[in-house]
Amino acid sequence: MNQAIRHSWIAAIAMFALIFGAISYVQVVGADELKANPWNRRAILQNYCNDRGAILVGGSAIAESVPGNESCKFQRRYNQPELYAGLTGYFSRSYGVTGLEGAMDAQLAGSSDQLFFDRIGQLFLGNQPKGASVELTIDPKIQKLAYDLIPDGQRGSIVVTDPKTGNVLAMVSKPSYDPNLIATQDVAKEQAAYNEAIKVPGVNLNPSVSGPTGALLAPGSVFKLVDTAAALNSGKYNADSVLPNPAQMSFPGIQYQLPNYAGGNCYTRNTASFAFALQQSCNTPFASIARDLGENAIAQQASKFGFGQELGDQLKLDYAKSIFPSDLDAAGLAQSAIGQRDVRATPLQIALMTSAIANSGVQMAPNLIKAVRSPDLRVIDEPKPAALRTSTTPEIAGQITDWMTSVVSEGIGSGAAVPGVEVAGKTGTAELGNGLNNSWFTGFAPANDPQVSVTVVMQGVDITTGAQLTSPNAKKIFEAVLNK
Amino acid sequence: MSHADTMPKPRRNVELLLLVLALSVSIGANALISIDEQISLDTDFWFQSSLLAVASLVFHVVLRLRAKYADPVILPLVVALNGLGLAMIHRLDAPGEDTGNNQLRWTVIAMAVAIAVIWFLKDHRVLRRFTYISLAVSALLLILPLVPGISAGEILGARVWIRLGSMTFQPGEVAKITLAIFFAGYLSSNRDLIMLAGRKIGPMQFPRFKDMGPMITAWLVSIGVLIFQRDLGSSVLFFGLFIVMIYVATSRISWVVIGLTLILGGGFVASKVFSHVGLRIDSWLNAFTEEVFGRSPGGSGQIVEGLFGMASGGLVGTGLGQGRPNLVPFANSDMIIASFGEELGLIGLFAIVMMYLLLFTRGFRAALGTRDAFGKLLACGLSFAVALQCFVVIGGVTRLIPLTGLTTPFLAAGGSSLLANWIIVGLLLMISHTARGPVDTSPMQPGRTPEAQKPAPVTAAGSRQDRNTTQTLPDAPTEAVKHL
Numbered sequence: 001m002n003q004a005i006r007h008s009w010i011a012a013i014a015m016f017a018l019i020f021g022a023i024s025y026v027q028v029v030g031a032d033e034l035k036a037n038p039w040n041r042r043a044i045l046q047n048y049c050n051d052r053g054a055i056l057v058g059g060s061a062i063a064e065s066v067p068g069n070e071s072c073k074f075q076r077r078y079n080q081p082e083l084y085a086g087l088t089g090y091f092s093r094s095y096g097v098t099g100l101e102g103a104m105d106a107q108l109a110g111s112s113d114q115l116f117f118d119r120i121g122q123l124f125l126g127n128q129p130k131g132a133s134v135e136l137t138i139d140p141k142i143q144k145l146a147y148d149l150i151p152d153g154q155r156g157s158i159v160v161t162d163p164k165t166g167n168v169l170a171m172v173s174k175p176s177y178d179p180n181l182i183a184t185q186d187v188a189k190e191q192a193a194y195n196e197a198i199k200v201p202g203v204n205l206n207p208s209v210s211g212p213t214g215a216l217l218a219p220g221s222v223f224k225l226v227d228t229a230a231a232l233n234s235g236k237y238n239a240d241s242v243l244p245n246p247a248q249m250s251f252p253g254i255q256y257q258l259p260n261y262a263g264g265n266c267y268t269r270n271t272a273s274f275a276f277a278l279q280q281s282c283n284t285p286f287a288s289i290a291r292d293l294g295e296n297a298i299a300q301q302a303s304k305f306g307f308g309q310e311l312g313d314q315l316k317l318d319y320a321k322s323i324f325p326s327d328l329d330a331a332g333l334a335q336s337a338i339g340q341r342d343v344r345a346t347p348l349q350i351a352l353m354t355s356a357i358a359n360s361g362v363q364m365a366p367n368l369i370k371a372v373r374s375p376d377l378r379v380i381d382e383p384k385p386a387a388l389r390t391s392t393t394p395e396i397a398g399q400i401t402d403w404m405t406s407v408v409s410e411g412i413g414s415g416a417a418v419p420g421v422e423v424a425g426k427t428g429t430a431e432l433g434n435g436l437n438n439s440w441f442t443g444f445a446p447a448n449d450p451q452v453s454v455t456v457v458m459q460g461v462d463i464t465t466g467a468q469l470t471s472p473n474a475k476k477i478f479e480a481v482l483n484k
Numbered sequence: 485m486s487h488a489d490t491m492p493k494p495r496r497n498v499e500l501l502l503l504v505l506a507l508s509v510s511i512g513a514n515a516l517i518s519i520d521e522q523i524s525l526d527t528d529f530w531f532q533s534s535l536l537a538v539a540s541l542v543f544h545v546v547l548r549l550r551a552k553y554a555d556p557v558i559l560p561l562v563v564a565l566n567g568l569g570l571a572m573i574h575r576l577d578a579p580g581e582d583t584g585n586n587q588l589r590w591t592v593i594a595m596a597v598a599i600a601v602i603w604f605l606k607d608h609r610v611l612r613r614f615t616y617i618s619l620a621v622s623a624l625l626l627i628l629p630l631v632p633g634i635s636a637g638e639i640l641g642a643r644v645w646i647r648l649g650s651m652t653f654q655p656g657e658v659a660k661i662t663l664a665i666f667f668a669g670y671l672s673s674n675r676d677l678i679m680l681a682g683r684k685i686g687p688m689q690f691p692r693f694k695d696m697g698p699m700i701t702a703w704l705v706s707i708g709v710l711i712f713q714r715d716l717g718s719s720v721l722f723f724g725l726f727i728v729m730i731y732v733a734t735s736r737i738s739w740v741v742i743g744l745t746l747i748l749g750g751g752f753v754a755s756k757v758f759s760h761v762g763l764r765i766d767s768w769l770n771a772f773t774e775e776v777f778g779r780s781p782g783g784s785g786q787i788v789e790g791l792f793g794m795a796s797g798g799l800v801g802t803g804l805g806q807g808r809p810n811l812v813p814f815a816n817s818d819m820i821i822a823s824f825g826e827e828l829g830l831i832g833l834f835a836i837v838m839m840y841l842l843l844f845t846r847g848f849r850a851a852l853g854t855r856d857a858f859g860k861l862l863a864c865g866l867s868f869a870v871a872l873q874c875f876v877v878i879g880g881v882t883r884l885i886p887l888t889g890l891t892t893p894f895l896a897a898g899g900s901s902l903l904a905n906w907i908i909v910g911l912l913l914m915i916s917h918t919a920r921g922p923v924d925t926s927p928m929q930p931g932r933t934p935e936a937q938k939p940a941p942v943t944a945a946g947s948r949q950d951r952n953t954t955q956t957l958p959d960a961p962t963e964a965v966k967h968l
Binding site: 004005013015016022025027028030031045 | 879
């Protein structure tokens with residue numbers, strides 16, 4: 001019996017050996033990973049009441065820490081909260097951190113390695129810890145203008161970038177919310193505000209699924225720029241190509257007919273040049289290009305423009321990857337080629353595509369950070385413009401630019417025309433199936449020396465409203481940037 | 485071998501010394517917390533501390549009077565664990581909450597009951613007469629939570645509580661003791677039958693079907709607890725208890741094989757059939773997926789928050805009162821190990837686990853040293869139950885195994901658990917007293933029936949006499965168990 005007792009003891013010891021191992025794993029080996037987990041609120045709570053660095057736009061703070069009450073020395077405050085909510089995110093005791101508050105947390109909280117010596121100094125001087133401030137590339141005037149161009153109650157996004165540097169000049173979406181309400185120290189109020197905010201259609205407080213970087217929308221005809229680049233790249237097509245332009249396109253074995261765009265003048269011709277097809281946004285020429293080149297060619301060109309790809313590490317915000325579907329049948333490929341069916345793009349993705357065309361085919365990494373400064377104003381980080389990928393050749397980019405210019409000067413994008421400046425653009429209308437559309441405009445100006453790229457999308461609008469809200473709004477932004 | 489080694493020593497002074505150490509650890513922990521929470525060491529603190537000290541010293545004096553050869557390490561270990569638990573529960577009390585004082589009341593009650601057990605029972609072998617009564621009591625205790633009127637209904641998904649006035653009580657905690665007594669009694673009477681009959685298949689001797697009775701009973705009890713009370717932890721605990729006792733009684737590994745097969749089979753079927761078991765396993769395997777994390781009920785939020793807490797504690801911990809263990813649901817009961825991991829770190833948690841290891845090792849040592857089969861089985865079963873319970877709880881908290889709702893012995897908030905575990909301590913102390921006491925070296929008399937081996941009626945004189953006349957083979961390495 002004693003031998004069996006000893007064996008039982010050994011079994012118990014073995015169980016405890018496993019326990020010692022498990023504790024060591026959790027507290028030492030896996031601890032860093034657990035601490036970095038985004039669900040881990042301990043890190044936020046650790047520095048919740050500290051003096052956190054500001055987020056600055058054009059020299060003034062859009063997020064800053066101000067003296068708080070007795071229980072918490074500092075309180076986070078957002079200035080012009082709705083305007084910048086999509087960028088700043090919120091810093092909440094209950095709901096964690098999102099947006100730049102989360103992505104730049106190490107710098108803002110002052111725990112980044114770059115701030116090591118500042119921390120040592122604070123230790124000796126007994127100062128309260130203070131974080132670095134983060135200055136954004138956003139132009140406050142453009143940001144405000146863009147935000148006001150989306151009517152209240154309308155869901156939409158606008159992205160304005162400098163195509164040569166990748167710097168984001170404005171990035172807005174509506175509806176928005178007030179992050180102050182979610183960053184309050186009153187837990188009950190905080191929860192009430194959160195629950196109120198998420199009821200609003202279009203407001204998702206998880207930035208990776210909403211707003212310009214997260215909303216995955218059917219791009220409609222702006223996707224034809226991908227087809228065009230793919231066609232030119234294949235060598236089978238050039239400026240002189242004559243494209244078939246039937247009123248509708250049929251597919252072997254199925255009833256479905258792909259119609260041409262009802263607006264514009266597509267119906268006037270049975271064949272079309274590239275310029276005409278883009279100007280009038282005819283569907284069948286691009287469907288036949290896709291059928292000719294095959295799914296792979298379109299998918300490859302889409303991925304060169306950034307579909308399904310990483311967007312570099314200077315954007316800092318969470319983003320969704322845009323999608324071009326795979327394993328398509330003939331009709332599916334034709335529909336996908338005109339940006340319908342399962343093609344999904346974020347407003348930012350379309351902005352990057354257009355910016356790549358504007359920048360001679362080189363896509364610059366989107367960048368939101370102008371500078372990170374330590375509490376003593378020393379610059380500790382200043383991102384330089386970085387090329388993300390080559391989307392197409394300068395020749396093809398130049399050719400597409402020419403055609404996009406004619407879309408604005410002679411075609412259906414005329415609303416974006418700015419007197420005295422050559423504007424390149426492309427419109428898009430993606431049918432949502434309920435009679436409403438996502439209405440797009442994407443373009444850049446001046447066409448010969450692009451300074452600014454503008455992408456506008458209005459969700460769930462009828463054709464007329466869409467036409468009024470996209471191209472003319474883009475025009476206002478072009479003017480505002482170029483006349484500065 | 486020196487004379488000093490062969491003569492049994494009470495070592496009660498060693499116990500007193502260790503007890504003072506244990507009390508200084510517990511009271512010191514409570515003091516640290518009071519200082520950290522910026523509560524001065526007020527009358528409450530002194531009252532709590534002196535109550536724990538007085539109760540422990542009374543226990544010590546009772547051992548001097550009634551069980552002077554009892555293992556001197558067991559009581560100090562348990563006082564230290566219980567005291568640390570009190571300090572942590574007190575620390576986790578939100579303003580207005582009184583779990584700490586409630587736990588203190590239960591500690592005093594539990595210690596009083598354990599003292600009464602030692603005082604009135606005098607000799608553990610008396611319990612053997614209650615073999616079948618224990619079975620009946622176990623059945624009653626396990627059925628109680630299902631009886632309408634007495635049952636406290638379903639709390640947190642399990643039906644294991646009964647209502648006693650304003651309090652709730654978990655009869656299953658006490659049932660593990662009565663079941664251990666039943667099995668020790670049954671197996672010590674029938675072990676020869678179980679051992680000798682059976683068929684040999686290959687290297688393993690399999691038991692006869694009719695001897696599988698207790699195993700089948702155990703399996704049914706465990707499955708019954710699992711089904712009717714939805715208590716995964718207790719069913720594992722009961723079954724583990726039975727396997728180890730049958731193994732010790734028979735020294736046949738075949739019992740362990742059969743037992744593990746039954747438990748794995750039962751567990752597999754349970755995970756498929758019962759949603760609560762399946763959810764536990766799912767939230768163990770997929771703890772870090774978003775859907776499982778936020779799921780209610782049966783989500784992994786509790787485990788994951790516990791892991792975050794332990795990770796933030798790291799090697800040395802945040803310090804008592806300095807962490808945020810209250811972010812973890814049930815921080816003072818199911819997850820108290822995570823609370824200690826966070827505030828005392830890996831080092832502190834190792835020390836606590838080491839105390840459990842020493843505690844059950846002392847229990848096994850009492851099993852080795854005592855000379856009656858009943859006492860061996862009882863001590864071994866109870867010690868293994870403590871070890872298994874620790875394994876199931878700490879393994880669950882560290883995500884080594886799925887989390888089940890068991891209490892951490894002595895640490896976790898909960899009166900029934902304290903009471904049951906203190907009774908176990910009382911029994912182990914009594915068995916160790918017989919194990920370490922003077923050995924009767926006269927040869928075992930032939931022809932003694934099991935009936936005759938039973939102790940005389942419970943009177944001081946009778947028991948004492950019985951102790952001196954009970955003969956056993958000196959199969960234990962008695963010199964080894966007489967140290968300390």
